[in-house]
Amino acid sequence: MQSKKFRADINGLRAxxxxxxxxxxxxxxxxxxxxxxxxVFFVISxxxxxxxxxxxLENNNFSLWNFLKARARRIVPALVTVxxxxxxxxxxxxxxxxxQLAGKHGLSSLLFVSNITYASEAGYFDAxxxxxxxxxxxxxxxxxxxxxxxxxxxxxxxxxFSISTLKKIVVISAIISFAFCIYLSSIxxxxxxxxxxxxxxxxxxGGIAFLFPLSTTENKKRIxxxxxLILIITSFFIFSDTDNxxxxxxxxxxxxxxxxxxxxxxxxxxxxxxLQKIGLWSYSIYLxxxxxxxxxxxxxxxISMFIYFSITILISYLIFNLIEKKRNYNYGLLxxxxxxxxxxxxxxxxxxxxxxxxxxKNETDLVEYHRKFYGGEGISNKVGVIYKNNDSNNNLVIFxxxxxxxxxxxxxxxxMNYIGFFQDxxxxxxxxxxxxxxxxxxxxxxxxxxxxxxxQIDKKSPIILAxxxxxxxxxxxxxxxxxAVKPYEFIDFQDKFIDEIVKISGEERNxxxxxxxxxxxxxxxxxxxxxxxxxxxxxxxxxxxxPTLKVDIKINNHLKELSLKYKNVFFIDPNDILCNDDLCMVxxxxxxxxxxxxxxxxxxxxxxVGEYIISKIK
Numbered sequence: 133m134q135s136k137k138f139r140a141d142i143n144g145l146r147a148x149x150x151x152x153x154x155x156x157x158x159x160x161x162x163x164x165x166x167x168x169x170x171x172v173f174f175v176i177s178x179x180x181x182x183x184x185x186x187x188x189l190e191n192n193n194f195s196l197w198n199f200l201k202a203r204a205r206r207i208v209p210a211l212v213t214v215x216x217x218x219x220x221x222x223x224x225x226x227x228x229x230x231x232q233l234a235g236k237h238g239l240s241s242l243l244f245v246s247n248i249t250y251a252s253e254a255g256y257f258d259a260x261x262x263x264x265x266x267x268x269x270x271x272x273x274x275x276x277x278x279x280x281x282x283x284x285x286x287x288x289x290x291x292x293f294s295i296s297t298l299k300k301i302v303v304i305s306a307i308i309s310f311a312f313c314i315y316l317s318s319i320x321x322x323x324x325x326x327x328x329x330x331x332x333x334x335x336x337x338g339g340i341a342f343l344f345p346l347s348t349t350e351n352k353k354r355i356x357x358x359x360x361l362i363l364i365i366t367s368f369f370i371f372s373d374t375d376n377x378x379x380x381x382x383x384x385x386x387x388x389x390x391x392x393x394x395x396x397x398x399x400x401x402x403x404x405x406x407l408q409k410i411g412l413w414s415y416s417i418y419l420x421x422x423x424x425x426x427x428x429x430x431x432x433x434x435i436s437m438f439i440y441f442s443i444t445i446l447i448s449y450l451i452f453n454l455i456e457k458k459r460n461y462n463y464g465l466l467x468x469x470x471x472x473x474x475x476x477x478x479x480x481x482x483x484x485x486x487x488x489x490x491x492x493k494n495e496t497d498l499v500e501y502h503r504k505f506y507g508g509e510g511i512s513n514k515v516g517v518i519y520k521n522n523d524s525n526n527n528l529v530i531f532x533x534x535x536x537x538x539x540x541x542x543x544x545x546x547x548m549n550y551i552g553f554f555q556d557x558x559x560x561x562x563x564x565x566x567x568x569x570x571x572x573x574x575x576x577x578x579x580x581x582x583x584x585x586x587x588q589i590d591k592k593s594p595i596i597l598a599x600x601x602x603x604x605x606x607x608x609x610x611x612x613x614x615x616a617v618k619p620y621e622f623i624d625f626q627d628k629f630i631d632e633i634v635k636i637s638g639e640e641r642n643x644x645x646x647x648x649x650x651x652x653x654x655x656x657x658x659x660x661x662x663x664x665x666x667x668x669x670x671x672x673x674x675x676x677x678x679p680t681l682k683v684d685i686k687i688n689n690h691l692k693e694l695s696l697k698y699k700n701v702f703f704i705d706p707n708d709i710l711c712n713d714d715l716c717m718v719x720x721x722x723x724x725x726x727x728x729x730x731x732x733x734x735x736x737x738x739x740x741v742g743e744y745i746i747s748k749i750k
Contacts, residue, residue, distance in 0.1 A: 140408060141357065141402045143403075144401075144404070146410075147402075147406075147410035148361075148365075148407070150173075150411075151410065152167075153167065153169040153418065154444065156169070156368075157268075158437060160373065165375075167373065168367045168377075168382070168385040170271050171334055171378065171385045171389070173271065173275075174271070175389035176393070177278070178336055179339060186295070189287075189295065199279070203279050207272065209458070209468075210415060210416055210452075210455050210456045211241065212468050214423065215241060215266065215472055215476065218238070219238060222265075225427075225431050228483030228485040231484060232479065234265045234479065235481075237265060237266040237269075238265075238476035238480075240273075241266045241273070242472060244273040244276035244277065246269045246273045247271075247328070248273070248326070248327075250270050263430075264426070265422070274327075299343045299344070302340060302343060305332070306336035308333075312329060312330060313378055318379075321377075325378070333386075337386055354399060356392075357401065358401070360392035360395065361392060363384050363391070364388035366384065366388075367381075367384040367388065413452045417448040421444050487665060487666070501729075502729045505734040506728040507537075507539060507739075508539070510540075511552065511554070512554070513554050513556050517551070517552050519540070519543065519548075519552065520549055527550060528543070528548065528549070528596055529595045530551070530553065530595075531596070533554070533555060533557060533599045534556040534557070536554055536599060538732055539745070546742075553579055553586070555575055555576055591638055591640060592640055594749060596644045597630075600648060601687045630643075630694055630701065639699070642700050642702060643698075643701045644703075644749060645695055646745060647691055647692070648685050648706075649737075650710065651727065652730055656718060688705055704748050706741040709743075710726065710741065
């Protein structure tokens with residue numbers, strides 16, 4: 133069994149891991165696969181925990197209580213500190229919904245079940261991740277669950293088997309966990325990403341590095357370590373958030389970390405001073421880095437990488453020296469933990485909405501708010517509904533999802549005749565749909581069939597195509613109903629879709645493609661509520677008080693180019709009217725919201741864009 137000593141190489145690995153995660157979260161373009169740094173942490177954790185447990189079992193002095201108490205003293209103080217600081221700042225800056233979510237997620241982090249919470253909400257890389265202040269704590273929950281399950285199983289098995297057999301069981305368990313990880317990654321990516329039973333193999337690989345040490349020359353050790361580092365760093369740049377993870381892909385950083393730990397080089401290239409300092413502060417850095425990003429985005433302040441890095445390091449240094457280094461908390465730590473947990477629970481009830489000044493009309497939840505202000509509220513989500521608002525024979529045919537239905541009320545207000553082929557959640561193409569719901573899939577197919585029939589009969593009415601145009605919402609129809617459309621495939625589907633409509637519609641009518649609005653990075657309901665917080669009377673940083681930056685939407689650019697291929701197809705960009713230069717409206721001149729959520733137009737936004745669309749059609 134290896135002797136217990138400080139491993140500078142492992143400390144250096146911690147630095148590389150936390151830096152990769154930091155840079156990835158700040159700007160994914162810098163290190164597209166930086167999230168693999170978490171996998172590096174898992175292997176390191178598995179190595180260290182296995183060393184503690186097996187040494188104790190061999191010496192017949194392992195105590196589960198002492199083991200967990202030591203882990204708690206290592207993890208909980210800094211975690212409680214960060215959550216407390218974030219919630220204290222949140223009281224001043226966060227409107228009730230954001231604050232309520234922070235309370236809920238803070239509590240799940242303190243209970244070490246945040247991985248389960250986030251798995252039930254959405255994927256790690258979804259856009260809403262920027263509303264989750266403690267999203268990064270999912271990995272701490274996985275590790276804590278490992279700290280409980282792993283030693284208990286080993287204690288039980290040690291009563292039945294020898295240490296030698298236990299080592300083999302660890303290897304077999306790693307293989308089984310890896311196999312299950314591959315299987316689950318193919319059918320449920322979210323669960324596979326967050327859960328201990330698909331991440332356990334990574335920690336067990338670290339354990340294998342301890343149980344089966346390498347004995348070789350120092351030169352060979354340095355070669356092995358260098359190879360491991362190459363694998364780790366390569367994984368940071370060849371993978372991205374569009375890749376299936378962990379699955380087979382995680383083998384690269386996991387095996388790379390395994391090689392670095394296995395090498396155990398005395399002259400490690402990871403032992404330089406800068407990496408050692410960052411490695412020493414890595415836990416505090418990990419805790420601080422993500423809430424900082426979310427906080428600045430929440431209060432609508434853009435910061436440079438240099439400022440972000442400097443603030444993160446400074447706060448982490450303080451937390452490490454003032455909190456993390458101290459281990460003699462005893463009952464004081466327990467009291468602080470309980471108080472923070474109770475505070476998180478209280479905040480999770482309604483985000484302390486009593487903080488809002490003035491009237492409280494914005495205190496409805498997001499679903500209610502969207503329903504109240506959505507431009508298509510009250511418009512039938514049925515296929516082929518005819519709206520006859522005048523006596524003329526001039527009609528419009530509107531085809532799409534909720535991004536087309538949002539114009540319905542405006543058209544009714546303008547007394548225009550139209551027939552709507554709306555179906556929320558349906559991608560507007562034959563053979564492609566949005567979710568795994570078989571019922572919705574059939575409705576999507578039915579809509580396409582009915583639309584095709586109608587335009588064969590009505591050969592002159594202009595057609596308006598409007599939808600979300602998002603690749604991550606499209607699924608190919610197949611027997612398993614589980615094949616996601618890749619971004620490059622999505623472009624092909626768009627092209628074929630437009631081409632098919634042009635062919636069956638004929639050349640006697642015009643077809644208008646409506647692009648995707650820029651949207652807002654924070655729900656308008658939330659920032660309007662923020663305006664009612666006392667602190668925003670004194671600082672002018674609320675996102676509702678200034679326009680949002682225009683986003684270059686690639687699919688809009690492609691649709692515009694595609695329309696030029698046909699003489700009767702025209703592209704209309706809603707951002708031409710919503711934006712002036714590089715700034716886009718969040719609220720209109722009367723303070724009414726342009727959006728009902730982060731993407732859909734409100735009744736006010738639909739009126740602005742709808743008027744622009746009709747002016748182009750006429």
